Amino acid sequence: MYHPQKSGSFASCFLLLLSFLLATTVAGHAVHPVLPRAALGMGDAASPFDMSQIYLTNSRWKENENRALSYLKNVNVDRLLYNFRANHKLSTQGATPNKGWDAPDFPFRTHAQGHYLNGWSYCYASLKDTTCRDRALYFVAELAKCQANNKAAGFTAGYLSGFPESEITAVEQRTLKNGNVPYYAIHKTMSGLLDVWRHLNDTNARTVLLGMASWVDARTSKLSYSQMQSMLGTEFGGMNDVLADIYLETGDAKWLTVAKRFDHASVFDPLASNKDQLNGLHANTQVPKWIGATKEFRATGDTKYRDIAANAWKFTVNAHTYAIGGNSQAEHFRLPNQISNYLSKDTAEGCNTVNMLKLTRELFSLSSNTTSSSPSTVGSTSYFDYYENALLNHLLGQQNSDDAHGHITYFTSLNPGGRRGVGPAWGGGTWSTDYDSFWCCQGTALETNTKLMDSIYFHDARDESKLWVNQFIPSVLDWKAKGVKVELKSTFPVGETVDLELSSPASSGEAKEWSLLVRVPSWVDGKAEIKVNGEVVSGQGTPGTYASVKRAWKSGDKVSVRLPRKLRTIAANDNSGVAALAFGPVVLAGNYGSEGLSSVPALTLSSVKRVNEIGLDFTATSGGRTVKLGPFYEARGFNYNVYWALK
Structure with missing residues (x-):
């Protein structure tokens, strides 16, 4: 063991x-x-x-963010609180209960709400959206009221959920039969509270979170090692993750001990x-x-x-x-x-x-x-x-x-x-x-x-000597430690060029030395081309490596990265004759409209043609007919095919 x-x-x-x-x-x-x-x-x-320190600019990714933000700003918060309030014997204030996996009779109701807290926190952190901030703060304040009413509800101090604490007893005793995964749901709430604490500096969130963590400690400390391992046979989310994170945030070794129990x-x-x-x-x-x-x-x-x-x-x-x-x-x-x-x-x-x-x-x-x-x-x-x-x-x-x-x-x-x-x-x-x-x-x-x-840029936090660019999502980074802003501009993955432009406030516009490391994906055809202020940087651009440029950077510097692409196949591990098609990073799907398919269709690989040099539209011959191919991430509203029997 x-x-x-x-x-x-x-x-x-x-x-x-x-x-x-x-x-x-x-x-x-x-x-x-x-x-x-x-x-x-x-x-x-x-x-x-x-x-x-980062926000997205106009792109396909930004459109996804906007749609998620619209939902988070319009969803009825009191409906999301319904099961918490009902379980902890507080008024539901006339709110309508949700359906589906948050219905009042669904076993692990309130598993989703932690994700709403995550989302509100992230939107405030990056966008400074005050509606999201206020929703998160209100939600946490109401959770605090639920937790504070535990004695009246018949629960142990610190407990917080949309289902009774007896579900925890049942999972401990291995008698749970209703499909509930109680620690899974509890982990989601704790993770959401942690993000509200981190990104909004909300002391309410900290108090409620540590109350829940103390409750987890009290419950699990009473179990033997074998009892705990048996209980872990029921899905428990990332309880070790959130508890170890609490340790890393607070320095209190108690939380690391609790994390290891999971x-x-x-x-x-x-x-x-x-x-x-x-x-x-x-x-x-x-x-x-x-x-x-x-x-x-x-x-x-x-x-x-x-x-x-x-x-x-x-x-x-x-x-x-x-x-x-x-x-x-x-x-x-x-x-x-x-x-x-x-x-x-x-x-x-x-x-x-x-x-x-x-x-x-x-x-x-x-x-x-x-x-x-x-x-x-x-x-x-x-x-x-x-x-x-x-x-x-x-x-x-x-x-x-x-x-x-x-x-x-x-x-x-x-x-x-x-x-x-x-x-x-x-x-x-x-x-x-x-x-x-x-x-x-x-x-x-x-x-x-x-x-x-959250994963476009990384930096060397020890001495701020390196900046990694890992994704090519249009965005602006405010690298405060260096007093520099980096704007990434690109139509990627439709286009193959990524541009980085540096700017600095007048007060800190002097040149500063650091290394720029840009990911050169393994799918690049040949070598990537790296230019700084129009001059090609030699010795860089090998696929599967990071192109590294170290210099004294100054405001106005521009870096251009061209990532050539080609058509490639991604074979199924168990059958080399069955494969998906991709153009550079983009997996392609065939458009079959409303037609159904009973088996993997054959495709003549030599027939695949790009419609034009701009865009990601292709055609191919499959079963003696022409099929349109396009990005799988845009395949919606029609029947598609991804894996083909290659000829």
């Missing part, structure tokens, strides 16, 4: 923490203020910027030994645990945690992932490399891809730290090549761009003749709605489409 121990590499961080805590002891009582995360966790070379040995042990035993596991149950493992590595320095997360990513991406970056069929992992045998209506659950992106960005940060060994090669683009693929080809098109509120699909079907917004009834069967759905994927999509800016 896996029992983490502190490693020697953690010694310096531990001593730093110890000295800090000793210095903050007053009258025999330890004080636990919010500490800089770097003072507690393993330092990374590449750290993401705070969302407040280390699921039957899943972690094989991964620590580099074994793929994912077959048959409910996919999205696992990924949040792996994200938590990265946080536990930061907190402890124990390399087993890092290995667990990195091996899980490697197995999932290389052996269980479809061409569009999504994984799982009917929400479950199948045997490794079984792709063509599972092209069905219930492939690529949205939640799982969202969480894989979170895991990816954490692992990129860890792999960039050259002071420690890493399962990936430092400087490789593999992490963000995957991130780009999954975001562009799965999640961007998961949202309905014809809907002002940006509703989404649960699964993204990859069966021949699939169609977005149509699928198994238990997975939604159509696009989500304002008040009748509340699927897990609806909540995670709100997160995705309100934090599209």
